[in-house]
Amino acid sequence: MDAPRKIEADPAFRHDVLQGFAAAIPAVPARWLYDRRGSELFEEITGLPEYYPTRTERALLERHSADVARIAGTGAAVVEFGSGSSAKTPLLLRAVEPSAYVGIDISGEFLRESTAALQDEFPALPVHPVEADFMRPIELPPQLRRAAKLGFFPGSTIGNLVAATAVDLLRAMKNTLGSGAWLLIGMDRRKDVEVLLRAYDDAAGLTAEFNLNLLHRINSELDGTIPVEAFQHRAIWNDMLSRIEMHLEAVRNVTFTVAGERFTFQAGETIHTENSHKYGLRDARLLLKAGGWAVREEWPDEQDQFALILAQAEAPRVAP
Numbered sequence: 001m002d003a004p005r006k007i008e009a010d011p012a013f014r015h016d017v018l019q020g021f022a023a024a025i026p027a028v029p030a031r032w033l034y035d036r037r038g039s040e041l042f043e044e045i046t047g048l049p050e051y052y053p054t055r056t057e058r059a060l061l062e063r064h065s066a067d068v069a070r071i072a073g074t075g076a077a078v079v080e081f082g083s084g085s086s087a088k089t090p091l092l093l094r095a096v097e098p099s100a101y102v103g104i105d106i107s108g109e110f111l112r113e114s115t116a117a118l119q120d121e122f123p124a125l126p127v128h129p130v131e132a133d134f135m136r137p138i139e140l141p142p143q144l145r146r147a148a149k150l151g152f153f154p155g156s157t158i159g160n161l162v163a164a165t166a167v168d169l170l171r172a173m174k175n176t177l178g179s180g181a182w183l184l185i186g187m188d189r190r191k192d193v194e195v196l197l198r199a200y201d202d203a204a205g206l207t208a209e210f211n212l213n214l215l216h217r218i219n220s221e222l223d224g225t226i227p228v229e230a231f232q233h234r235a236i237w238n239d240m241l242s243r244i245e246m247h248l249e250a251v252r253n254v255t256f257t258v259a260g261e262r263f264t265f266q267a268g269e270t271i272h273t274e275n276s277h278k279y280g281l282r283d284a285r286l287l288l289k290a291g292g293w294a295v296r297e298e299w300p301d302e303q304d305q306f307a308l309i310l311a312q313a314e315a316p317r318v319a320p
Contacts, residue, residue, distance in 0.1 A: 009221040012133075014259055017218055020271070021263050027272035028214060030160045031106055031133060035217050039110040041210040043085050048206060050198040053156055056306040057186045058088050061154075064299045065095035068150075068310055071297055072182040075099050076148040079177060081134040082106075082157050086114045090121055092152060092184065100126040100144055106133050135169060138176050149181040156188035156306070159243070159277040163287065166277075170291020174313045181313045183293055189305055190278040193237045200235035200244045200276065208233035211246055211273055222259045230254040234270065242283075246274040284309060 013032055020028045034042065046054035074097040080089060083103035093101065101118065105111040108131035115129040128141045151173055158166050173183060200207055211233040218224040231254075234247045247270035255264045265271075279287070284307065285295050293311035300307040 009259075014222055017222060017258060018261055021258065022261075025272065026265075026270070030274040031135065032217070033210065033214050033273065034105075034107050034110075035213070036107055036109050038210060038213050038217070039084060039107045041206060041213060043087070045202070045206050045210060046087075048202050048204060050202045052195070052199060053186070053188055053306055054088075056301050057154055057156075057308065058091070060186075060299055060301060060306065060308045061088055061091040064308060065092050067297065067299070068092065068184055069095045069097070071310060072096070072150055072184075072312075073148070076150040076182070077102065077140075077144045078150050078152055079140065080104065080152040080154075081173065082153070082155070083111060083114060084155075085110075086118050088154055089118065089152070093122060093125070096150060098125065098150070099147055100128065100141075102128045102130055102140060102144065104130045104132055104134050104138060106131070135165075135172070137172060140176065149177040151177050151181060151183040151185075153183065154186040156186050156276070158185060158287075159188055159279070160275055161277075162275065163277075166287055167290045170288060170293060174292045177313060179313050179315050182296075183311045183313070185288075185309050185311065187284045187307050187309055188276070188278050189300070189307060190242060190280055191303075191305055193239075195305075196237060196244050196278070197235055200246060201233065207235070207246075211248060214273060215248065218258055224258045225256045226258070227254060227256065231271075241275075241277070242279070243275045243277040245272060246276075247272050 016029050020026055045051055076098055077100040078098040079102045081104050083105045086103060103111060103115045111129050111131055115127050119127045132138050212228055215226045215228045219226055230250055230252055231248045232251050234249045236245050238245050249270045250265040250267055252267050288295055288311050292314050294314050295309055295311050297310045298307055
């Protein structure tokens with residue numbers, strides 16, 4: 001009997017890991033945390049008592065989705081960037097009564113399962129799963145090219161990106177959705193550092209498992225020999241850059257190979273895996289403005305921990 005054929009690794013994943021491990025400050029882009037297992041772990045994290053963003057944003061959607069429909073109108077195609085499990089999406093869909101739904105996610109198998117569940121809940125709604133990295137240009141289904149569009153980017157995922165990359169993404173979203181389109185985006189606020197640290201280093205250890213899963217993925221997909229037990233999860237607050245940083249820290253000197261290339265980490269050295277930037281009111285508005293979006297309405301929670309922001313794509317300008 002023939003041996004099972006090895007699944008070909010994503011060339012972009014191989015490139016990012018090899019380049020990132022060899023960098024002066026080792027780092028791997030956060031999107032690679034989200035293979036199937038990583039996506040499952042993240043969904044578990046969103047239910048933890050320490051992880052406030054999901055329940056806070058859900059409450060805001062329950063309270064204000066009707067306001068989104070009142071301001072942006074109904075009947076548009078909803079395009080969700082990084083759809084994940086689409087757990088909060090039905091709250092918006094019921095209010096805005098869309099003509100279609102497009103879910104975009106990098107984890108294909110997870111995406112297909114979540115959009116199938118959404119189709120079961122909304123059987124009359126055309127549902128289109130698009131497996132793609134939303135950091136790159138995306139071609140929407142051709143039947144939606146002329147449709148009005150409402151982009152949906154929940155979870156403060158924008159916070160994973162440094163400012164320049166976040167602006168590039170917002171501009172790409174504008175190009176994908178078109179001039180005049182709407183964008184409903186969740187953005188996390190600055191707050192007490194201890195609250196933030198607990199949210200990204202929970203007592204149950206799920207965030208640690210989520211972070212370390214990246215090493216398991218590298219071993220599985222890139223022929224890695226990383227001793228996972230030689231690394232531990234670290235979450236730190238970087239006040240200068242207003243962000244939580246996630247790192248994988250070597251607890252001892254370790255040498256391993258990935259895709260045939262050799263790497264050595266000394267005890268205490270880290271691999272930077274994720275950022276989660278936190279915004280003040282003016283920070284969020286300036287970021288959206290730089291990306292070509294004008295804020296039309298904003299809904300923070302009572303503790304001002306998180307905000308839903310509704311913005312509209314501005315027409316091109318030829319002068320300041």
